[in-house]
Amino acid sequence: MLRDRNVTIVELSALRMAEWVPLIQALAHLDLSDFDYVSIHLPSAMNATEERVVVQSLQPIQDRKFPLILHPDAIHDFARWRAFGGLVCVENMDMRKLIGRTEPELAAIFRELPDASLCFDIGHAAQVDPTMTEAYFILKCYREKIAQIHVSEVNSRSKHDSLSYATIVSFRDVAHMIPAGVPIILETPVPPEKMQEQIDKATFALALGADSELVAYS
Protein backbone atom coordinates (compact mmCIF):
# COMPACT_ATOMS: atom_id res chain seq x y z
CA MET A 1 0.00 0.00 0.00
CA LEU A 2 2.76 2.40 0.95
CA ARG A 3 5.04 1.45 -1.92
CA ASP A 4 2.16 2.10 -4.35
CA ARG A 5 1.99 5.68 -3.07
CA ASN A 6 5.77 6.23 -3.11
CA VAL A 7 5.75 6.53 0.65
CA THR A 8 9.23 5.83 2.03
CA ILE A 9 8.55 6.26 5.73
CA VAL A 10 6.94 3.71 8.01
CA GLU A 11 6.42 3.08 11.70
CA LEU A 12 6.04 -0.56 12.68
CA SER A 13 3.82 -0.82 15.73
CA ALA A 14 3.45 -3.41 18.47
CA LEU A 15 1.12 -1.41 20.64
CA ARG A 16 0.07 -4.47 22.60
CA MET A 17 2.55 -6.69 24.37
CA ALA A 18 1.18 -9.72 22.53
CA GLU A 19 2.27 -8.14 19.24
CA TRP A 20 5.85 -7.57 20.33
CA VAL A 21 7.41 -10.99 19.76
CA PRO A 22 5.79 -11.43 16.32
CA LEU A 23 7.13 -7.99 15.34
CA ILE A 24 10.65 -8.71 16.53
CA GLN A 25 10.60 -12.05 14.72
CA ALA A 26 9.28 -10.43 11.54
CA LEU A 27 12.05 -7.83 11.55
CA ALA A 28 14.55 -10.57 10.80
CA HIS A 29 13.11 -11.14 7.31
CA LEU A 30 11.05 -8.04 6.43
CA ASP A 31 12.27 -6.26 3.30
CA LEU A 32 12.53 -2.66 4.42
CA SER A 33 14.97 -1.60 1.74
CA ASP A 34 12.43 0.68 0.04
CA PHE A 35 12.03 2.77 3.15
CA ASP A 36 14.27 5.69 4.01
CA TYR A 37 12.96 5.86 7.54
CA VAL A 38 11.71 3.06 9.78
CA SER A 39 10.74 3.41 13.42
CA ILE A 40 9.39 0.90 15.92
CA HIS A 41 6.52 1.73 18.25
CA LEU A 42 7.00 -0.18 21.48
CA PRO A 43 4.11 -1.60 23.53
CA SER A 44 2.06 1.21 25.06
CA ALA A 45 1.72 -0.65 28.37
CA MET A 46 4.31 -2.92 30.00
CA ASN A 47 4.75 -4.22 33.48
CA ALA A 48 8.27 -4.32 34.92
CA THR A 49 8.90 -7.87 33.71
CA GLU A 50 7.63 -7.12 30.22
CA GLU A 51 9.81 -4.01 30.14
CA ARG A 52 12.87 -6.20 30.84
CA VAL A 53 11.85 -8.61 28.08
CA VAL A 54 11.35 -5.80 25.56
CA VAL A 55 14.68 -4.16 26.41
CA GLN A 56 16.52 -7.48 26.11
CA SER A 57 14.92 -8.23 22.74
CA LEU A 58 15.94 -4.80 21.43
CA GLN A 59 19.62 -5.28 22.04
CA PRO A 60 20.25 -7.57 19.02
CA ILE A 61 18.63 -5.03 16.67
CA GLN A 62 20.17 -1.94 18.26
CA ASP A 63 22.67 -1.58 15.43
CA ARG A 64 19.85 -1.18 12.92
CA LYS A 65 19.24 2.17 14.62
CA PHE A 66 15.46 2.18 14.40
CA PRO A 67 14.02 5.00 16.55
CA LEU A 68 12.09 3.38 19.39
CA ILE A 69 8.79 5.16 20.07
CA LEU A 70 8.10 4.89 23.78
CA HIS A 71 5.18 6.03 25.92
CA PRO A 72 6.54 7.60 29.13
CA ASP A 73 3.88 5.95 31.26
CA ALA A 74 5.12 2.54 30.05
CA ILE A 75 8.52 3.12 31.68
CA HIS A 76 9.31 1.43 34.97
CA ASP A 77 13.10 1.75 35.04
CA PHE A 78 14.67 4.71 33.26
CA ALA A 79 18.14 3.20 33.58
CA ARG A 80 17.20 0.41 31.15
CA TRP A 81 16.34 2.98 28.48
CA ARG A 82 19.29 5.33 28.97
CA ALA A 83 21.59 2.82 27.26
CA PHE A 84 19.71 3.36 23.99
CA GLY A 85 20.55 7.07 24.03
CA GLY A 86 18.93 9.02 21.22
CA LEU A 87 17.23 5.97 19.76
CA VAL A 88 14.63 6.22 22.51
CA CYS A 89 11.93 8.51 21.19
CA VAL A 90 9.53 9.66 23.91
CA GLU A 91 6.01 10.40 22.69
CA ASN A 92 3.91 13.15 24.29
CA MET A 93 0.71 11.69 25.65
CA ASP A 94 -3.05 12.24 25.35
CA MET A 95 -5.34 13.32 28.15
CA ARG A 96 -6.07 9.79 29.34
CA LYS A 97 -2.57 9.63 30.72
CA LEU A 98 -1.26 11.32 33.84
CA ILE A 99 2.23 12.17 32.62
CA GLY A 100 4.10 13.23 29.55
CA ARG A 101 1.32 15.45 28.23
CA THR A 102 2.73 18.93 28.65
CA GLU A 103 6.04 20.73 28.39
CA PRO A 104 6.74 20.62 32.17
CA GLU A 105 5.79 16.93 32.31
CA LEU A 106 8.08 16.17 29.35
CA ALA A 107 10.84 18.13 31.09
CA ALA A 108 10.66 15.67 33.98
CA ILE A 109 10.97 12.76 31.54
CA PHE A 110 13.88 14.29 29.66
CA ARG A 111 15.72 14.95 32.92
CA GLU A 112 15.77 11.16 33.32
CA LEU A 113 16.48 10.49 29.63
CA PRO A 114 18.58 13.46 28.53
CA ASP A 115 19.67 11.88 25.23
CA ALA A 116 16.18 10.76 24.21
CA SER A 117 14.46 12.25 21.22
CA LEU A 118 10.81 13.28 20.89
CA CYS A 119 7.97 11.84 18.86
CA PHE A 120 5.77 14.91 18.74
CA ASP A 121 2.18 13.77 18.56
CA ILE A 122 0.40 16.89 17.42
CA GLY A 123 -3.01 15.26 17.83
CA HIS A 124 -2.30 14.43 21.46
CA ALA A 125 -1.07 17.97 22.08
CA ALA A 126 -4.23 19.43 20.51
CA GLN A 127 -6.44 17.18 22.61
CA VAL A 128 -4.63 18.16 25.81
CA ASP A 129 -4.94 21.84 24.90
CA PRO A 130 -7.15 22.77 21.93
CA THR A 131 -5.77 26.33 21.96
CA MET A 132 -2.41 24.82 20.85
CA THR A 133 -0.59 26.79 23.55
CA GLU A 134 0.84 23.55 24.94
CA ALA A 135 1.83 22.38 21.46
CA TYR A 136 3.65 25.68 20.96
CA PHE A 137 5.64 25.29 24.16
CA ILE A 138 6.50 21.65 23.49
CA LEU A 139 7.77 22.66 20.05
CA LYS A 140 9.56 25.70 21.42
CA CYS A 141 11.40 23.73 24.10
CA TYR A 142 12.01 20.45 22.30
CA ARG A 143 12.15 21.31 18.61
CA GLU A 144 15.76 20.12 18.40
CA LYS A 145 14.81 16.73 19.88
CA ILE A 146 12.03 15.93 17.41
CA ALA A 147 12.74 12.71 15.54
CA GLN A 148 9.28 12.26 14.02
CA ILE A 149 5.72 13.57 14.12
CA HIS A 150 2.50 11.67 14.72
CA VAL A 151 -0.49 13.23 13.00
CA SER A 152 -4.13 12.41 13.61
CA GLU A 153 -7.33 13.74 15.04
CA VAL A 154 -7.64 12.58 18.63
CA ASN A 155 -11.32 12.66 19.50
CA SER A 156 -13.02 13.18 22.84
CA ARG A 157 -12.79 9.43 23.51
CA SER A 158 -9.01 9.67 22.99
CA LYS A 159 -9.28 7.58 19.84
CA HIS A 160 -7.43 8.35 16.62
CA ASP A 161 -9.69 9.67 13.91
CA SER A 162 -9.44 11.24 10.47
CA LEU A 163 -8.53 14.92 10.33
CA SER A 164 -11.41 17.37 10.75
CA TYR A 165 -11.57 20.97 9.60
CA ALA A 166 -11.19 22.42 13.11
CA THR A 167 -8.17 20.23 13.78
CA ILE A 168 -6.49 21.21 10.53
CA VAL A 169 -6.97 24.88 11.40
CA SER A 170 -5.46 24.28 14.84
CA PHE A 171 -2.45 22.39 13.48
CA ARG A 172 -1.67 25.21 11.07
CA ASP A 173 -1.23 27.57 14.04
CA VAL A 174 1.99 25.79 15.01
CA ALA A 175 3.00 24.13 11.74
CA HIS A 176 5.75 26.68 11.11
CA MET A 177 7.55 25.50 14.23
CA ILE A 178 7.93 21.90 13.06
CA PRO A 179 11.43 21.32 11.70
CA ALA A 180 11.62 20.77 7.99
CA GLY A 181 12.31 17.26 6.78
CA VAL A 182 11.11 15.46 9.91
CA PRO A 183 9.33 12.16 9.15
CA ILE A 184 5.57 12.42 9.56
CA ILE A 185 3.55 9.38 10.56
CA LEU A 186 -0.20 9.48 9.99
CA GLU A 187 -2.31 7.69 12.59
CA THR A 188 -5.63 8.47 10.94
CA PRO A 189 -7.60 5.21 10.62
CA VAL A 190 -9.17 5.24 7.17
CA PRO A 191 -9.74 2.60 4.47
CA PRO A 192 -7.04 2.35 1.74
CA GLU A 193 -9.03 4.41 -0.74
CA LYS A 194 -9.07 7.36 1.71
CA MET A 195 -5.34 7.28 2.45
CA GLN A 196 -4.35 9.81 -0.17
CA GLU A 197 -7.02 12.22 1.07
CA GLN A 198 -5.57 12.04 4.55
CA ILE A 199 -2.05 12.52 3.22
CA ASP A 200 -3.25 15.60 1.37
CA LYS A 201 -5.02 16.94 4.47
CA ALA A 202 -1.95 16.36 6.64
CA THR A 203 0.22 18.07 4.05
CA PHE A 204 -2.06 21.10 4.20
CA ALA A 205 -2.40 21.01 8.00
CA LEU A 206 1.35 21.04 8.47
CA ALA A 207 1.87 23.57 5.68
CA LEU A 208 4.17 21.18 3.82
CA GLY A 209 5.10 21.55 0.18
CA ALA A 210 2.61 19.88 -2.17
CA ASP A 211 5.23 17.38 -3.30
CA SER A 212 6.32 16.40 0.18
CA GLU A 213 7.24 12.74 0.47
CA LEU A 214 7.52 12.76 4.18
CA VAL A 215 4.07 11.44 5.05
CA ALA A 216 3.46 7.80 5.86
CA TYR A 217 0.97 5.60 7.61
CA SER A 218 1.48 3.81 10.90
Next chain:
Amino acid sequence: MPPQQLPIFEPPSELDRLRETLGIDLPNIDGARAEANAFRQRLESALDGLTSEDTSIALFGSLARDEFTSGSDVDWTVLIDGIANPKHLDVAREMECIVESLGARAPGREKIFGKLAFSHEIIHQIGGEDDTNSNTTKRVLLLLESAPIGRRDAFNRVLDSILSRYIIEDARFLQESAQFHVPRFLLNDFARYWRTMAVDFAYKRRTRAREGFAIRNIKLRMSRKLIFVSGLLACFSGHILLAAPELSALISSANPPYEFVRHLRRVFAQTPLEIVASIINCHAHLRPVGAQLFTAYDAFLGVLRDDQKRAHLENLQPEAQNGDSMYQEIRNVSHEFRDAVLTLFFDEGTGLSQLTRMYGIF
Protein backbone atom coordinates in the same frame (compact mmCIF):
# COMPACT_ATOMS: atom_id res chain seq x y z
CA MET B 1 11.79 6.20 40.16
CA PRO B 2 8.73 5.57 37.97
CA PRO B 3 7.58 8.51 35.84
CA GLN B 4 4.43 9.05 37.91
CA GLN B 5 6.59 10.18 40.86
CA LEU B 6 8.82 12.58 38.96
CA PRO B 7 8.56 16.06 40.46
CA ILE B 8 7.23 19.04 38.54
CA PHE B 9 8.97 22.11 39.93
CA GLU B 10 6.74 24.61 41.78
CA PRO B 11 7.93 28.19 42.40
CA PRO B 12 8.52 29.36 46.00
CA SER B 13 5.95 31.51 47.80
CA GLU B 14 6.16 35.24 47.03
CA LEU B 15 4.26 35.91 50.23
CA ASP B 16 6.84 34.10 52.34
CA ARG B 17 9.60 35.99 50.61
CA LEU B 18 7.87 39.31 51.22
CA ARG B 19 7.21 38.54 54.85
CA GLU B 20 10.89 37.82 55.40
CA THR B 21 11.89 40.98 53.59
CA LEU B 22 9.46 43.17 55.53
CA GLY B 23 10.27 41.48 58.82
CA ILE B 24 6.63 41.47 59.89
CA ASP B 25 4.38 38.78 61.25
CA LEU B 26 1.20 37.92 59.40
CA PRO B 27 -0.23 35.30 61.73
CA ASN B 28 -3.75 35.34 60.34
CA ILE B 29 -2.69 35.17 56.71
CA ASP B 30 -0.36 32.29 57.61
CA GLY B 31 -3.02 30.59 59.70
CA ALA B 32 -5.70 30.91 57.04
CA ARG B 33 -3.32 29.54 54.41
CA ALA B 34 -2.48 26.56 56.62
CA GLU B 35 -6.19 25.89 57.21
CA ALA B 36 -6.87 26.11 53.49
CA ASN B 37 -4.06 23.67 52.66
CA ALA B 38 -5.21 21.25 55.33
CA PHE B 39 -8.83 21.31 54.21
CA ARG B 40 -7.92 20.95 50.53
CA GLN B 41 -5.84 17.88 51.39
CA ARG B 42 -8.82 16.39 53.20
CA LEU B 43 -10.97 17.07 50.16
CA GLU B 44 -8.40 15.55 47.80
CA SER B 45 -8.25 12.41 49.93
CA ALA B 46 -12.03 12.13 49.95
CA LEU B 47 -12.50 12.57 46.19
CA ASP B 48 -11.67 8.94 45.32
CA GLY B 49 -11.87 9.01 41.54
CA LEU B 50 -14.62 11.59 41.32
CA THR B 51 -12.72 13.54 38.66
CA SER B 52 -11.57 12.41 35.23
CA GLU B 53 -9.84 13.73 32.14
CA ASP B 54 -12.92 15.76 31.26
CA THR B 55 -14.22 16.58 34.74
CA SER B 56 -12.42 18.66 37.35
CA ILE B 57 -13.57 20.00 40.70
CA ALA B 58 -12.82 23.73 40.92
CA LEU B 59 -12.77 25.35 44.32
CA PHE B 60 -13.52 29.05 44.71
CA GLY B 61 -13.68 31.64 47.47
CA SER B 62 -11.52 31.67 50.56
CA LEU B 63 -10.57 28.00 50.24
CA ALA B 64 -9.05 28.68 46.82
CA ARG B 65 -7.49 31.97 47.90
CA ASP B 66 -5.70 30.36 50.88
CA GLU B 67 -7.83 32.46 53.26
CA PHE B 68 -9.88 29.69 54.81
CA THR B 69 -11.40 29.97 58.28
CA SER B 70 -13.73 27.84 60.32
CA GLY B 71 -16.63 30.06 59.32
CA SER B 72 -15.91 29.92 55.59
CA ASP B 73 -18.21 28.40 52.99
CA VAL B 74 -16.77 25.79 50.66
CA ASP B 75 -17.54 27.04 47.17
CA TRP B 76 -17.01 24.51 44.42
CA THR B 77 -18.20 23.53 40.99
CA VAL B 78 -17.92 20.41 38.87
CA LEU B 79 -16.26 21.78 35.76
CA ILE B 80 -17.00 19.69 32.68
CA ASP B 81 -15.08 19.96 29.45
CA GLY B 82 -16.17 16.96 27.41
CA ILE B 83 -19.06 14.82 26.28
CA ALA B 84 -22.26 15.56 28.24
CA ASN B 85 -23.22 12.68 30.50
CA PRO B 86 -26.37 12.53 32.66
CA LYS B 87 -24.23 10.93 35.35
CA HIS B 88 -22.37 14.19 35.87
CA LEU B 89 -25.14 15.24 38.22
CA ASP B 90 -24.24 12.25 40.39
CA VAL B 91 -20.73 13.64 40.61
CA ALA B 92 -22.11 16.93 41.93
CA ARG B 93 -24.31 15.16 44.43
CA GLU B 94 -21.38 13.09 45.64
CA MET B 95 -19.31 16.24 46.03
CA GLU B 96 -22.10 17.76 48.13
CA CYS B 97 -22.00 14.72 50.40
CA ILE B 98 -18.23 14.88 50.71
CA VAL B 99 -18.29 18.55 51.70
CA GLU B 100 -21.04 17.88 54.21
CA SER B 101 -19.20 14.87 55.64
CA LEU B 102 -16.16 17.07 56.26
CA GLY B 103 -18.29 19.40 58.34
CA ALA B 104 -17.98 22.38 55.98
CA ARG B 105 -20.51 25.04 55.09
CA ALA B 106 -22.19 24.60 51.73
CA PRO B 107 -21.88 27.22 48.96
CA GLY B 108 -23.66 30.56 49.26
CA ARG B 109 -27.24 31.37 48.49
CA GLU B 110 -26.83 32.82 45.02
CA LYS B 111 -26.47 29.26 43.66
CA ILE B 112 -23.64 29.99 41.29
CA PHE B 113 -21.57 27.26 42.93
CA GLY B 114 -22.26 23.80 44.25
CA LYS B 115 -23.35 22.41 40.91
CA LEU B 116 -22.24 21.68 37.34
CA ALA B 117 -20.51 24.15 35.07
CA PHE B 118 -19.91 23.47 31.40
CA SER B 119 -16.95 24.85 29.61
CA HIS B 120 -18.85 25.74 26.45
CA GLU B 121 -20.72 28.76 27.87
CA ILE B 122 -17.79 29.90 29.97
CA ILE B 123 -15.43 29.94 26.98
CA HIS B 124 -17.76 31.00 24.18
CA GLN B 125 -20.10 33.50 25.85
CA ILE B 126 -17.93 36.48 26.71
CA GLY B 127 -20.05 39.60 26.45
CA GLY B 128 -23.45 39.78 24.82
CA GLU B 129 -26.86 38.71 26.06
CA ASP B 130 -25.88 35.14 26.86
CA ASP B 131 -23.06 36.22 29.17
CA THR B 132 -25.18 36.16 32.31
CA ASN B 133 -24.05 37.34 35.73
CA SER B 134 -23.55 33.71 36.68
CA ASN B 135 -21.50 32.94 33.57
CA THR B 136 -19.28 35.99 34.01
CA THR B 137 -18.78 35.18 37.67
CA LYS B 138 -17.67 31.63 36.93
CA ARG B 139 -15.33 32.72 34.17
CA VAL B 140 -13.69 35.60 36.02
CA LEU B 141 -13.36 33.69 39.26
CA LEU B 142 -11.86 30.72 37.44
CA LEU B 143 -9.06 33.10 36.59
CA LEU B 144 -8.84 35.13 39.79
CA GLU B 145 -9.71 32.80 42.65
CA SER B 146 -9.95 29.16 41.78
CA ALA B 147 -7.99 26.04 42.63
CA PRO B 148 -8.54 22.60 41.14
CA ILE B 149 -8.65 19.41 43.15
CA GLY B 150 -8.45 15.93 41.72
CA ARG B 151 -7.54 15.71 38.05
CA ARG B 152 -6.70 19.06 36.58
CA ASP B 153 -6.99 18.25 32.88
CA ALA B 154 -10.37 19.90 32.27
CA PHE B 155 -9.47 22.83 34.53
CA ASN B 156 -6.22 23.49 32.64
CA ARG B 157 -7.90 23.23 29.24
CA VAL B 158 -10.68 25.60 30.23
CA LEU B 159 -8.32 28.21 31.67
CA ASP B 160 -6.11 28.06 28.59
CA SER B 161 -9.18 28.46 26.39
CA ILE B 162 -10.57 31.37 28.41
CA LEU B 163 -7.27 33.21 28.31
CA SER B 164 -6.84 32.45 24.63
CA ARG B 165 -10.18 34.13 23.94
CA TYR B 166 -9.11 37.29 25.74
CA ILE B 167 -5.56 37.39 24.43
CA ILE B 168 -5.66 36.03 20.89
CA GLU B 169 -8.78 38.02 20.00
CA ASP B 170 -7.19 41.20 21.36
CA ALA B 171 -3.65 40.46 20.21
CA ARG B 172 -2.94 43.96 18.90
CA PHE B 173 -1.73 44.89 22.37
CA LEU B 174 1.16 42.50 21.79
CA GLN B 175 2.41 44.27 18.70
CA GLU B 176 5.81 45.87 19.08
CA SER B 177 4.35 49.23 18.11
CA ALA B 178 1.86 49.24 21.02
CA GLN B 179 2.70 51.84 23.67
CA PHE B 180 1.61 49.52 26.46
CA HIS B 181 1.16 45.78 26.41
CA VAL B 182 -2.00 45.52 28.48
CA PRO B 183 -4.82 43.10 27.57
CA ARG B 184 -7.71 45.52 27.51
CA PHE B 185 -10.38 42.92 26.71
CA LEU B 186 -9.41 40.98 29.85
CA LEU B 187 -9.04 44.10 31.96
CA ASN B 188 -12.49 45.34 30.92
CA ASP B 189 -14.08 42.08 31.98
CA PHE B 190 -12.34 42.25 35.36
CA ALA B 191 -13.54 45.84 35.78
CA ARG B 192 -17.07 44.83 34.78
CA TYR B 193 -17.00 42.04 37.35
CA TRP B 194 -15.77 44.35 40.12
CA ARG B 195 -18.57 46.81 39.46
CA THR B 196 -21.04 43.93 39.31
CA MET B 197 -19.91 42.77 42.75
CA ALA B 198 -20.41 46.27 44.08
CA VAL B 199 -23.87 46.55 42.54
CA ASP B 200 -24.76 43.05 43.78
CA PHE B 201 -23.92 44.24 47.28
CA ALA B 202 -26.73 46.75 46.94
CA TYR B 203 -28.97 44.06 45.46
CA LYS B 204 -28.38 41.74 48.43
CA ARG B 205 -28.91 44.60 50.86
CA ARG B 206 -32.35 45.03 49.35
CA THR B 207 -33.31 41.37 48.88
CA ARG B 208 -31.98 40.01 52.15
CA ALA B 209 -33.59 42.66 54.36
CA ARG B 210 -30.12 43.83 55.49
CA GLU B 211 -29.20 40.37 56.78
CA GLY B 212 -25.43 39.98 56.97
CA PHE B 213 -24.97 43.53 55.69
CA ALA B 214 -21.94 44.35 57.82
CA ILE B 215 -19.87 41.29 56.97
CA ARG B 216 -20.71 41.59 53.28
CA ASN B 217 -19.72 45.24 53.40
CA ILE B 218 -16.35 44.43 54.93
CA LYS B 219 -15.75 41.60 52.49
CA LEU B 220 -16.51 43.93 49.58
CA ARG B 221 -13.98 46.44 50.94
CA MET B 222 -11.35 43.78 51.50
CA SER B 223 -11.45 40.34 49.85
CA ARG B 224 -13.62 41.28 46.88
CA LYS B 225 -11.51 44.36 46.26
CA LEU B 226 -8.36 42.24 46.57
CA ILE B 227 -9.61 39.98 43.77
CA PHE B 228 -10.02 42.98 41.49
CA VAL B 229 -6.66 44.40 42.59
CA SER B 230 -4.91 41.16 41.70
CA GLY B 231 -6.70 41.01 38.35
CA LEU B 232 -5.62 44.54 37.46
CA LEU B 233 -2.05 43.84 38.53
CA ALA B 234 -2.08 40.70 36.36
CA CYS B 235 -3.20 42.77 33.39
CA PHE B 236 -0.39 45.24 34.07
CA SER B 237 2.11 42.49 34.81
CA GLY B 238 3.89 42.75 31.47
CA HIS B 239 5.22 46.09 32.66
CA ILE B 240 5.44 45.67 36.42
CA LEU B 241 6.40 42.03 36.86
CA LEU B 242 8.51 41.23 33.83
CA ALA B 243 11.87 42.91 33.42
CA ALA B 244 12.13 44.99 30.24
CA PRO B 245 14.29 42.38 28.42
CA GLU B 246 11.79 39.64 29.34
CA LEU B 247 8.86 41.67 28.01
CA SER B 248 10.81 42.50 24.89
CA ALA B 249 11.63 38.83 24.33
CA LEU B 250 7.96 37.93 24.74
CA ILE B 251 6.81 40.58 22.27
CA SER B 252 9.38 39.53 19.70
CA SER B 253 8.89 35.77 20.22
CA ALA B 254 7.59 33.38 17.58
CA ASN B 255 4.09 33.66 18.99
CA PRO B 256 3.48 36.46 21.50
CA PRO B 257 -0.15 35.52 22.23
CA TYR B 258 0.80 31.98 23.30
CA GLU B 259 3.66 33.36 25.37
CA PHE B 260 1.37 35.87 27.06
CA VAL B 261 -1.28 33.23 27.77
CA ARG B 262 1.41 31.10 29.44
CA HIS B 263 2.66 34.12 31.36
CA LEU B 264 -0.85 34.86 32.64
CA ARG B 265 -1.42 31.19 33.54
CA ARG B 266 1.66 31.39 35.76
CA VAL B 267 0.40 34.62 37.32
CA PHE B 268 -3.12 33.29 37.92
CA ALA B 269 -1.79 30.06 39.38
CA GLN B 270 -1.01 32.25 42.38
CA THR B 271 -3.53 33.45 44.93
CA PRO B 272 -4.49 37.14 44.91
CA LEU B 273 -2.26 37.78 47.93
CA GLU B 274 0.64 36.04 46.19
CA ILE B 275 0.12 38.16 43.08
CA VAL B 276 0.25 41.38 45.11
CA ALA B 277 3.30 40.08 47.00
CA SER B 278 5.08 39.25 43.74
CA ILE B 279 4.68 42.83 42.50
CA ILE B 280 5.97 44.32 45.74
CA ASN B 281 8.89 41.90 45.76
CA CYS B 282 9.92 43.26 42.37
CA HIS B 283 10.05 46.87 43.55
CA ALA B 284 11.91 47.60 46.78
CA HIS B 285 10.44 51.08 47.15
CA LEU B 286 6.97 49.51 47.51
CA ARG B 287 7.87 47.78 50.76
CA PRO B 288 6.19 50.38 53.04
CA VAL B 289 3.00 50.07 50.96
CA GLY B 290 3.33 46.31 51.15
CA ALA B 291 3.62 46.41 54.92
CA GLN B 292 0.53 48.62 55.20
CA LEU B 293 -1.52 46.52 52.79
CA PHE B 294 -0.65 43.12 54.23
CA THR B 295 -0.94 44.26 57.84
CA ALA B 296 -4.44 45.54 57.13
CA TYR B 297 -5.41 42.33 55.33
CA ASP B 298 -4.00 40.24 58.14
CA ALA B 299 -6.19 42.17 60.60
CA PHE B 300 -9.22 41.53 58.37
CA LEU B 301 -8.55 37.79 58.33
CA GLY B 302 -8.06 37.96 62.09
CA VAL B 303 -11.65 39.11 62.44
CA LEU B 304 -12.94 36.34 60.18
CA ARG B 305 -10.93 33.74 62.08
CA ASP B 306 -12.46 34.86 65.36
CA ASP B 307 -15.84 33.10 65.59
CA GLN B 308 -17.27 35.64 68.00
CA LYS B 309 -16.25 38.66 65.96
CA ARG B 310 -17.44 37.03 62.76
CA ALA B 311 -20.81 36.21 64.33
CA HIS B 312 -21.07 39.76 65.64
CA LEU B 313 -20.57 41.17 62.15
CA GLU B 314 -22.97 38.66 60.61
CA ASN B 315 -25.70 39.79 63.00
CA LEU B 316 -24.97 43.52 63.11
CA GLN B 317 -27.81 45.65 61.79
CA PRO B 318 -27.02 48.66 59.55
CA GLU B 319 -28.54 51.20 61.93
CA ALA B 320 -26.18 49.99 64.68
CA GLN B 321 -22.98 50.15 62.66
CA ASN B 322 -22.05 53.76 63.45
CA GLY B 323 -22.02 53.07 67.16
CA ASP B 324 -20.41 49.66 66.98
CA SER B 325 -16.73 49.78 67.98
CA MET B 326 -15.82 46.45 66.33
CA TYR B 327 -17.35 47.45 63.02
CA GLN B 328 -15.70 50.85 63.17
CA GLU B 329 -12.36 49.20 63.93
CA ILE B 330 -12.55 46.86 60.94
CA ARG B 331 -13.83 49.73 58.82
CA ASN B 332 -10.68 51.66 59.71
CA VAL B 333 -8.66 48.59 58.71
CA SER B 334 -10.43 48.67 55.35
CA HIS B 335 -9.43 52.31 54.98
CA GLU B 336 -5.79 51.37 55.59
CA PHE B 337 -6.13 48.71 52.92
CA ARG B 338 -7.81 51.12 50.54
CA ASP B 339 -5.13 53.76 51.04
CA ALA B 340 -2.37 51.23 50.47
CA VAL B 341 -4.05 50.03 47.28
CA LEU B 342 -4.41 53.61 46.03
CA THR B 343 -0.79 54.37 46.81
CA LEU B 344 0.19 51.23 44.92
CA PHE B 345 -1.84 52.00 41.82
CA PHE B 346 -0.67 55.62 41.69
CA ASP B 347 2.97 54.77 42.21
CA GLU B 348 5.19 56.53 39.71
CA GLY B 349 8.28 54.41 40.21
CA THR B 350 6.70 51.26 38.80
CA GLY B 351 4.77 53.07 36.08
CA LEU B 352 1.52 51.92 37.68
CA SER B 353 0.30 55.50 37.90
CA GLN B 354 0.43 55.88 34.14
CA LEU B 355 -1.15 52.48 33.54
CA THR B 356 -3.94 53.27 36.01
CA ARG B 357 -4.68 56.55 34.25
CA MET B 358 -4.59 54.92 30.79
CA TYR B 359 -6.62 51.82 31.63
CA GLY B 360 -8.25 52.25 35.02
CA ILE B 361 -10.73 54.98 34.24
CA PHE B 362 -12.07 54.33 30.72
